[in-house]
Amino acid sequence: MAPLDPAVAAGRNLVRRALADLGPGSRVVVAVSGGADSLALARVTAFVAGQESWDLRAVIVDHQLQDGSADVVERTAKQLAAIGIDAEAVTVDVGTDGGPEAAARSARYAVLGAQQADAVLLAHTLDDQAETVLLGLGRGSGPRSIAGMAEVNGVFRRPFLQLRRSDTEQICRATGLTWWTDPHNADPAYRRVRVRTEVMPVLEDVLGGGVAEALARTADQVRADGAHLDAIADAVEQPLDIATLAALPDVIRSRVLRRTALDAGVNPSELAAVHLAEIDRLVTDWHGQLRIELPGGVACVRVGDSLAYVTTPVGG
Incomplete structure (x- = not known):
């Protein structure tokens, strides 16, 4: 045999x-x-x-x-x-x-x-994971993107x-x-293809190999840290209360705001750091802003001592 x-x-x-x-x-x-x-x-x-x-x-x-x-x-x-x-x-x-x-x-x-x-x-393979991390770094998408793909995500494995x-x-x-x-x-028209065929070979050559494995390990570490911070954010009571939000560390408050936006119906693939930064200003830099427009026809507003999510008015 x-x-x-x-x-x-x-x-x-x-x-x-x-x-x-x-x-x-x-x-x-x-x-x-x-x-x-x-x-x-x-x-x-x-x-x-x-x-x-x-x-x-x-x-x-x-x-x-x-x-x-x-x-x-x-x-x-x-x-x-x-x-x-x-x-x-x-x-x-x-x-x-x-x-x-x-x-x-x-x-x-x-x-x-x-x-x-x-x-x-x-x-998805380790190579796919490494490419995903590099693309996230290039976009400046933050730790959630750098964390790459999880081995388990709901029914998907x-x-x-x-x-x-x-x-x-x-x-x-x-x-x-x-x-x-x-x-x-x-097809080099796709950014991921250029990362795979041009960027990764150069990095492997310049850094002496092992780059794909190192990027995958980085994703694992960032994902573990992110999961811990997400758990802390998920435990926050009154997540729309201004005083509660203002007292949170920035890294926790951004996660709480993201969760409230997603709960309101915002598409996670379209919710960007710039959106969360503007929602954060309703808490930390309030100057009477009317509303923060978000993807999916949702807006965030400040009503008294609380945030609220409303349907974006037709025609602005």
């Missing part, structure tokens, strides 16, 4: 660890695009699911962004069937809000989030955040899977 490929063994162990809380019969969905990362995740998950008696299936989302996308879906479904995974193909119409990448992501997550599953597995992209390709080679390469992943 041939020895087990180290990359395959590592992938299986990561899936076991990420889903250790699931018992027999748990419903697990793996999101598969046809690329190396998601095919590798499907392959190792199929093995672990057989041992753990999970109810495993796959979802392939066809964004219809390239000619022949239906053929990619068909080839992917056949490979999944060959390893014992039933796949559902879902075709979506990608909008334009936020640009093509954001629109495709929104459409994909809408499909995946609607699955009746105990866990939905996403195939990312078992491969400690695995390199090259390892997923090796899993495919070792198990006889043939992956599809998305042409968008080589």
Whole structure:
């Protein structure tokens, strides 16, 4: 018997660890695009699911962004069937809000989030995490962006955040899977592609290697700190009371304000630091400001000794 490929063994162990809380019969969905990362995740998950008696299936989302996308879906479904995974193909119409990448992501997550599953597995790797941290640094988006992607976020789980992209390709080679390469992943029109193909190689060269791992470790550390501060913010009583808010440290008050804005219906992907800074001025630098306009048709106002969120009046 041939020895087990180290990359395959590592992938299986990561899936076991990420889903250790699931018992027999748990419903697990793996999101598969046809690329190396998601095919590798499907392959190792199929093995672990057989041992753990999970109810495993796959979802392939066809964004219809390239000619022949239906053929990619068909080839992917056949490979999944060959390893014992039933796949559902879902075709979506990608909008334009936020640009093509954001629109495709929104459409994909809408499909995946609607699955009746105990866990939905996403195939983001350590390389994806490092790129996300760099992009967050470049935007100046603050610690929430630098924290990158969490291994567990509600129903979504990312078992491969400690695995390199090259390892997923090796899993495919070792198990006889043939992956599809998305042409968008080589298109320099996308900022993430330039980070991947231009910025990361330079950093690895200048800093002597290990940059991707270091960025991923940084994300883990920032995320842990952020989770602790979020817990403190969540425990604040009367989160709209001016006196209460004014007495909080800045780092806690910003989190409380963010939570109240989200509770009021503001889209988290559109809520920026500049919005929170203006809401903060209603507490710390009040000069009679009328209202702070927020994404999603919501405004924040100061009413006496309290903040309030109201619907933005039509026509201003």
